[in-house]
Amino acid sequence: MRVELAQALVDTADGQRAEEILRKCVHCGFCNATCPTYNLLGDELDGPRGRIYLIKGMFESDEVDEHARFHLDRCLTCRNCETTCPSGVEYGELLELGRDYIHRQSPVASLLERILLWVVPFHRRLRFLVRLGRLVRWFAPKSLKRMLQPVRTARVEDDGSEATVTLLQGCAQRAMTPEVNQHIAKLLRARDVTVRFISSEHCCGGLHLHLGRHDQALKHMTQNVNALYSETTTTYVSSASGCGVTVKDYGRLLGTKEAVALADRTQDIAEYLQQFTFERHPNIVRVALHIPCTLQHGQRIHGLIEQILKRTGYELVPVRDSDLCCGSAGSYSLLQPELSERLLDRKLTSLEERAPDVIATANVGCQLHLTSGTSTRVVHWVSLLR
Template identity: 40%
Template sequence: MQTTLSDAAKRLARAEEAERILRSCVHCGFCNATCPTYQLLGDELDGPRGRIYLIKQVLEGQPASAKTQLHLDRCLSCRNCETTCPSGVDYHSLLDIGRAVVDQAVARPPLQRALRSGLRNLASHPTAFKRLVQLGRSVDSLLPAALKAKLPRSAATAQARPQAHHERRVLLLEGCVQPGLSPNTNAATARVLDRLGISVTATPQAGCCGAVDYHLDAQARGLERARHNIDAWWPAIEAGAEAIVQTASGCGAFVKDYAKLLHGDGQYASKARRVSELARDLVEVVAAEPLDKLTCHSGQLLAVHCPCSLQHAQKLGGSVEALLKRLGFNLSNVPDGHLCCGSAGTYSLTQPQLARQLRDNKLDALESGRPDVIVSANIGCQTHLDGAGRTPVRHWIELVDEALAKSPSLA
């Protein structure tokens, strides 16, 4: 695609990157075939090709409008289009560039600003978020249905973690909302890794990965969170930690991008590159180990929801399914597994109507094989899907942990 950036756009820090991405797009439209919002709305401007055109217009000097902002906001950043694109267009990077330019030019309404600011601030205070969840559960009968659906269906507490005693050690990104919404996920991770001879080293100084800020109009603040985490992890990395494990695939996708996002930072570029090299989704860590002694005995039928951040961003589609089959679980077939569930980080809160439509479509597909439980690999997707009050949705590692605990040969 031919493009001529405006003088203002040429001064952007990522101008060359934007121009390169725009020129790589051949406008074929294959991306629309797998774009969730285009499938729902049928509007060219609510598909990747149309959004690329809108960003191109703005970068060439045409004024951005609230309508431009709306079409960019409606994008889930699921990156399904990148998997489909025959030209390898780096769509999500262009979207980040375009959103930043448009958000600077177009003031949001007060309610939108308040919602986005609130979400960003909650992400930086996991203890406060956990208390808010507990408060919400105590008065859930008084809450509107839409808000009640965001709370866990049942109270859950984190069970005990094993003491670190193995020579092999990994770091674990605790997350900002997962401890409040699914507190046993990280504890189950530590117990399963312990069985594999791997200890989890706590790094309480590390906080939110930065994705929430970065994707909600605060890219600079998101990068500051990345730098903060690098500083928090660095002593343990120097001491020999072999990986930085993420149990939420959305966080994992962002941490793996630290190297790219901070490549121009003279102070952090090399450290960010090392952190991205060490970043591993939990399924990568477990699947790389010998699992002969970890055969699970479970009579449950599972449906696997593969988050977009796992299959399209991290290119690990099918990895959870393959691991669970190795461990002896029975899985149902899930049609249209490539399509987004509508969670997309904070999307279910900023675009609730579209998110609900996508959620219900995804649940119909997941439940088509009549599973007992649906498992996911991302806390946002897990909470969003479970909020429908249909088939229970949990993190896959909790099912593995429970099955192992019930196996007499592994006790």
């Protein structure tokens, strides 16, 4: 794709990187075929190719286009298009640049966005509001009600011992499904792995990044690196794929020696658990698996969870369109409730088609979002390992 950056952007790092990515696109449109919003809405501007043109237009004119903001806001950041693209266009990074550009030029934020950015990255605030919200959830709007589903909670201990593995807790997971890491810690300790939690762990910065607040995202990331990184820790493990995908990208985003090392030493829980064997839960056999976009398209981890679950004795039921997003997508379910709901319905229809015993997934956001629309039990997949 031919690109002529606006004069003011020619010598900027963001302009140059955007141009580099844009030039790889050959307008073929293959990516539209796997884009959930394009499939729902059928509008070229709600598909990756159209959004790429909108970002190109902004970088060439050096003007914020409200039309572009509208269609970029409707993108899930699921990166399915990146997996499909034969030319290697880094759409996720381009979208980051586009959203950051829009926010710099025209820093408007809805009240809901401000609340999300004030609450979600701080797990104590989030936990307090979640507890409060659960008490009055019947009066909350539908889109918020789903985030307030009651879940069984358990205290996660900081065992303070020398680490073999540091488990990343994540903000939403720590506040809403802490039993997941509790269970992982038990599994690992039973296999003689020393597990450590860092109580000062900070937000990974993913939410700010997705909402176009690049500078604020970098601040959170730097604080997180300072809290987590130690030279002697060789393995960090994340069980919330939305956080894992961000931490694994710290090398690109921050570029410091510590950030690069932390990113290189971070694994998704599936990567770490593949070395062990487990037993199946006696009352569960048939599992419908939803692999989050942040795992399959972001971290490019394919087939690993399937392999571990099959080896453990579970039957994985076939799921149609398993590459498509469930509509959770970080804050998307709150900021774009109507589209999110349509994607949820479609995803649950596919997941429940073969009447599974449970639905399993690998990210707290997907787990809560899917739970809100079904009576089938939805679990983090590690809960199936004994």
